[in-house]
Amino acid sequence: MFNCLKSALLVLPAVVFSGNCFEQPDISFPDSGAVWTNSVYSNDPPPSSQELLWSVSYCAYGEDTLMLGDAYKKLHTCSAGYKGAIRVLDDRVFFVPRDSVQEYLVYDFNLTEGDTAYNVYWEAGGDARLSNVGILYDVEWPLVTGRRAFYTDIGFWVQGIGGYGGLFVEAGPNLSNVAFQLDCMSRWDTVLVGGGSSSCVVISSTPDPVGSSTAIAFPNPTNGMVSIRTANYYDQPKVRIFSTTGTELFVPTKFLQEELKVDLHALDPGLYLIEVTERGRRQVHKVRLDRDQ
Numbered sequence: 001m002f003n004c005l006k007s008a009l010l011v012l013p014a015v016v017f018s019g020n021c022f023e024q025p026d027i028s029f030p031d032s033g034a035v036w037t038n039s040v041y042s043n044d045p046p047p048s049s050q051e052l053l054w055s056v057s058y059c060a061y062g063e064d065t066l067m068l069g070d071a072y073k074k075l076h077t078c079s080a081g082y083k084g085a086i087r088v089l090d091d092r093v094f095f096v097p098r099d100s101v102q103e104y105l106v107y108d109f110n111l112t113e114g115d116t117a118y119n120v121y122w123e124a125g126g127d128a129r130l131s132n133v134g135i136l137y138d139v140e141w142p143l144v145t146g147r148r149a150f151y152t153d154i155g156f157w158v159q160g161i162g163g164y165g166g167l168f169v170e171a172g173p174n175l176s177n178v179a180f181q182l183d184c185m186s187r188w189d190t191v192l193v194g195g196g197s198s199s200c201v202v203i204s205s206t207p208d209p210v211g212s213s214t215a216i217a218f219p220n221p222t223n224g225m226v227s228i229r230t231a232n233y234y235d236q237p238k239v240r241i242f243s244t245t246g247t248e249l250f251v252p253t254k255f256l257q258e259e260l261k262v263d264l265h266a267l268d269p270g271l272y273l274i275e276v277t278e279r280g281r282r283q284v285h286k287v288r289l290d291r292d293q
Contacts, residue, residue, distance in 0.1 A: 027147055027160050029088045029107065030187045031073035032062030037184035037194070038166025043177045055183060058083060058167050059244055061271060061286070067101055078244060091159070095121055095168075097128065104130070106168070109148050109159045113138040122154065123168040161185055161192060217274055217285035224265035226287055228276055229258060237278040244271050264289050 039055035059078040064071065065085050072085035075095075084097040086106070093107040104121035111117060113135055120133045137151040148159040156164035163169070165180035184194035216229050228239060239260055241249045249272070252263040262274060267289055274285045 028091070029086075029093045029160055029162070031060050031075075031086055031088060033188040034060040035078065035184065035186050036162060036167040036182060038169045039181055039183040040169075041179045041181070043179050050179070053178070057184075060086070061244060067096055067103075070103075072096065076244075107157055107162065109150070109157070111135045111150070120154075121168070122163075217276070217287055220285070221288040221290040222264065223291055224263065224289065226262040226264060226274065228260040228262060228274070237276050239277075240275045242273040242275065244273065 035057055037055055037057045040053045042051045042053055044051065057078040059076045060073055061076065063074040065074050066072070067085060070087060072087045075083045075086050077083045082098055084095055084100075086096075087094050091109040092105060094103050095106045096103050105117060105119060106121050108117045108120075115135045117133045117135070119130045122129055122131060131154055134153040135150050136153055139149040139151060150157040158164070162182065162185065164182060166182045169180050182193055185192050217226055218229075220226070228237065237260060239253055239262060241251055241262065241264075243249060249267065251266060254261045254263075264272065264287075269289050269291055272287050272289060274287055276283050276285065
């Protein structure tokens with residue numbers, strides 16, 4: 001799937017994309033259940049292979065926050081905590097970095113070829129930068145209804161996905177044989193970019209569907225012990241626990257009559273996903289572990 005984006009950079013301005021590049025397209029920029037994995041590679045001359053230098057994943061869990069009267073969703077560096085907050089307004093994406101109340105534009109999909117987006121926030125080498133981004137080509141996506149893609153003078157933007165170089169990292173001129181790329185982008189359990197990548201992190205559920213399961217999880221937040229109760233008292237439900245980065249965790253569980261007890265005491269405080277499957281129906285509960293509860 002990610003190769004579709006790469007081909008766009010190589011065949012300009014007439015680009016044709018196959019319909020299997022994106023499955024179940026979501027046109028709006030996601031602020032819930034989404035993960036982006038940015039990676040940087042060294043491109044040594046042949047026959048040496050591409051070498052991963054570093055990667056970082058960003059997670060949007062759908063947590064609300066309010067800044068100067070405006071509603072945002074929190075964005076986290078998946079393994080290192082709060083990154084900042086994002087909001088989407090008329091297909092423009094805005095970002096407020098951590099420890100700041102200053103809002104910056106990240107993407108604007110209302111533009112057309114020849115337009116310029118001013119003071120666009122991006123990152124390079126760990127440093128935040130602002131640039132005026134010119135829209136060089138408005139690339140057509142005929143088989144993905146409504147989605148827009150721009151080839152800009154600092155990178156490649158795809159509506160509902162983000163940048164070719166990653167959520168914040170955009171690829172500049174390759175002067176030092178270094179390649180920036182979005183290795184993975186997923187929303188809930190649908191991978192939109194990078195389906196074959198081992199680094200692809202998926203938040204392992206769709207938003208809890210109404211009626212998908214009769215299970216309830218309580219208390220939430222919890223200081224360690226979570227009870228899972230279902231209306232089906234005779235068949236023990238299957239329970240799996242995941243970190244928000246998609247890693248399955250193995251913690252003590254015990255089925256007692258009408259309840260399944262899940263012991264999270266050994267885990268660090270934070271947000272966890274408890275997947276409950278009963279009679280083929282699945283529901284995922286987002287449970288916060290808080291020692292002060």
